[in-house]
Amino acid sequence: MKTSALIIAAACVPFLSACNTSQPTPKQATATPAVEPWVADARAAASSVPPKLLAVLQPAIKERGPAGAIDVCSKEAPKLAKAASEQTGWQIRRVSLKNRNPKAVPDAWERATLESFDKAQAAGVDPAMLERAEVVVENGQSVRRYMRALPVQQACLQCHGTADKLGAGVAQKLTQLYPNDKGTGYTLGQIRGAMTLRQPVAN
Numbered sequence: 001m002k003t004s005a006l007i008i009a010a011a012c013v014p015f016l017s018a019c020n021t022s023q024p025t026p027k028q029a030t031a032t033p034a035v036e037p038w039v040a041d042a043r044a045a046a047s048s049v050p051p052k053l054l055a056v057l058q059p060a061i062k063e064r065g066p067a068g069a070i071d072v073c074s075k076e077a078p079k080l081a082k083a084a085s086e087q088t089g090w091q092i093r094r095v096s097l098k099n100r101n102p103k104a105v106p107d108a109w110e111r112a113t114l115e116s117f118d119k120a121q122a123a124g125v126d127p128a129m130l131e132r133a134e135v136v137v138e139n140g141q142s143v144r145r146y147m148r149a150l151p152v153q154q155a156c157l158q159c160h161g162t163a164d165k166l167g168a169g170v171a172q173k174l175t176q177l178y179p180n181d182k183g184t185g186y187t188l189g190q191i192r193g194a195m196t197l198r199q200p201v202a203n
């Protein structure tokens with residue numbers, strides 16, 4: 001069985017927005033390897049959730065403003081991840097090195113991956129292209145793991161940006177709902193977190 005496959009900037013999948021094709025060639029881009037079918041499958045499953053979330057978040061922000069839409073994100077994000085998990089057979093969630101949801105804490109593999117994403121982004125790689133796929137052994141069981149970075153875009157700043165960029169009432173609402181929130185202070189293009197997927201390999 002293949003074990004370690006670190007894929008950075010392997011493919012630009014239109015994710016939260018269009019791929020940034022005007023960006024110069026990423027510094028760390030390697031020759032695009034042909035991916036195994038499970039990686040393509042994980043990639044598709046990971047890419048399916050963020051557009052669905054944005055589709056409910058954007059109208060909510062328009063209607064109630066960013067502070068009013070925070071509840072929508074709290075309820076819908078876990079629900080959509082759960083629905084996608086049931087549909088695809090992947091365990092799907094979101095994690096961050098600076099998590100807002102107290103449950104969105106990365107495990108060791110996820111932490112190392114997020115740190116490598118941050119390094120790649122700082123070195124000039126387009127964050128929308130950052131992903132990692134690897135088969136790891138956990139307690140004697142082979143597990144497929146996949147992560148895809150979630151870059152900070154303009155629309156994210158009103159709820160995750162620096163204090164001057166947060167929407168009206170957002171800071172107050174976040175203090176109420178997430179007293180230990182670490183998920184603000186971001187600037188455009190940084191990595192807010194990642195979609196993370198796992199699936200035990202059937203024996």
Ligand code: HEC
Pocket residue numbers: 016057061066067069070071073074075077078094095096098099100101102104150151152153155156157158159160183192193194
């Ligand atoms: C209306 C406010 C709002 C906007 C806009 C928003 N988020 Fe969030 N975000 C939240 C809230 C609230 C949570 C916590 C949700 C939960 O409880 O699971 C969250 C959680 C997350 C998480 C999960 C990890 C964690 O820290 O809990 C990621 C990743 C994330 N957001 C990325 C983004 C990205 C990328 C964008 C822009 C495309 C974005 N968010 C836009 C409010 C927002």
